[in-house]
Structures are given as structure tokens and as C-alpha cells.
Amino acid sequence: MKLACLTLAFLALCTIVRNESRFHLNWLGDWSSALPEAPDTHIQAPAPPLLVNRLPQRVVDPIILKAAQKHNVKAALVKAIVTAESAFDANAVSAKGALGLMQLMPETAQQYGANPLDPVENIEAGTHYLRVLLDRYKGRRNRMARVIAAYNAGPGMVDKYRGIPPFRETRGYVARVLMYLKQYERELGSV
Numbered sequence: 155m156k157l158a159c160l161t162l163a164f165l166a167l168c169t170i171v172r173n174e175s176r177f178h179l180n181w182l183g184d185w186s187s188a189l190p191e192a193p194d195t196h197i198q199a200p201a202p203p204l205l206v207n208r209l210p211q212r213v214v215d216p217i218i219l220k221a222a223q224k225h226n227v228k229a230a231l232v233k234a235i236v237t238a239e240s241a242f243d244a245n246a247v248s249a250k251g252a253l254g255l256m257q258l259m260p261e262t263a264q265q266y267g268a269n270p271l272d273p274v275e276n277i278e279a280g281t282h283y284l285r286v287l288l289d290r291y292k293g294r295r296n297r298m299a300r301v302i303a304a305y306n307a308g309p310g311m312v313d314k315y316r317g318i319p320p321f322r323e324t325r326g327y328v329a330r331v332l333m334y335l336k337q338y339e340r341e342l343g344s345v
Contacts, residue, residue: 207245209273214242214255217274221281230342231298232256232281234334235305238327240308244273256280302331 166169204245214236215229222229239257253258253270258280263270267278284301290309296317303311303318306327311319318328 162233181241184334207243209242209244217277225285227281230335230338232330237334238331269333299328303327
């Protein structure tokens with residue numbers, strides 16, 4: 155019983171010290187306020203976690219428009235991919251490890267120099283990748299369907315099957331993105 159009481163007292167003291175770490179015991183035995191330490195400029199603080207997962211479209215749309223213009227990709231396509239991939243959940247993580255709004259694999263995010271959980275960087279990198287896929291399938295039959303399938307299953311699979319791979323998930327994904335694409339083309343026009 156004494157051990158349990160001592161353990162609880164120790165844990166409580168640790169919590170107080172951790173929560174009140176801005177105070178220290180001076181050489182006279184008095185508690186005094188410590189001056190805040192200067193931040194180490196060599197260590198970059200991680201991006202603050204988002205308070206909400208699903209971002210409103212009014213927040214995401216300008217990010218999409220900017221990235222789409224920069225990479226000469228239809229904003230409607232980018233928005234359709236975001237909708238199908240994450241439903242605007244900036245903290246989405248797939249079972250396969252894809253991250254963020256456009257569900258970038260960590261290797262893809264690294265390739266494009268992006269933090270996949272930063273909405274701006276995620277959309278920028280995902281849109282850049284879409285541009286690469288659009289260029290890759292330029293002049294091919296069913297170009298848009300190939301691009302969308304490659305975004306989902308990878309260009310290697312699209313090349314292997316010379317079109318949309320015969321996977322139920324990929325075929326459903328392509329149909330869903332094409333549906334969203336038509337909807338967003340009506341909303342956004344030719345942007």
C-alpha cells in the first residue's frame with residue numbers, strides 16, 4: 155500500500171514538474187520563474203496538427219486552383235482526385251500508407267519534396283504528379299481514364315494492361331473520378 159501511495163505521489167509530482175517546467179528552484183531554495191529558452195534555429199518545428207480532418211472546399215479550392223494553374227492541369231481533375239482519394243480529409247491515411255488530401259505515398263511525396271500532411275504541399279505534389287501522368291499518356295486512347303487509373307494503381311500496371319487494369323478497385327475508382335470530374339467541370343468551367 156505504501157508503495158502504491160509513493161508511486162502515485164511520484165507520478166503526480168512528475169506531472170506537476172512537467173506542466174510547470176517554466177519554474178525552477180533557485181540556489182536559495184525559492185521557486186522562481188525561468189526565462190524562456192531561445193529556440194534552437196537548427197531544428198525545424200513540425201507542422202501543427204490540423205484541428206479538423208475534413209477541410210471545407212472554400213479552403214481547399216484556392217489551393218487546388220493555384221496548383222492546377224502552375225502545372226497546367228484542370229482544376230476539376232485535381233478536385234475530383236481529392237474527392238475520391240480523401241473526401242477533403244487532410245489527415246487521411248490509407249491502409250497502404252498513402253497520406254493526405256491526394257493520398258500520396260511517402261515515396262511520391264519525397265520525390266516531389268512535399269510534406270504529405272501539409273494540405274498545400276500535398277496538393278502541389280499530387281498535381282505535379284498528375285501533370286507527369288498526363289504527359290506520359292499524351293496521344294493515347296482513353297488518356298484521362300489511363301491517367302486516373304495510373305494515379306490509383308500506378309503507371310506500371312496501366313502499361314502492363316495497356317489501359318485500365320482489371321482490378322475492381324481501380325475500375326471503380328476510375329468511374330468515380332470521371333463522375334466527379336464531370337460534376338466539377340460544370341461547377342468550375344474550363345479552369
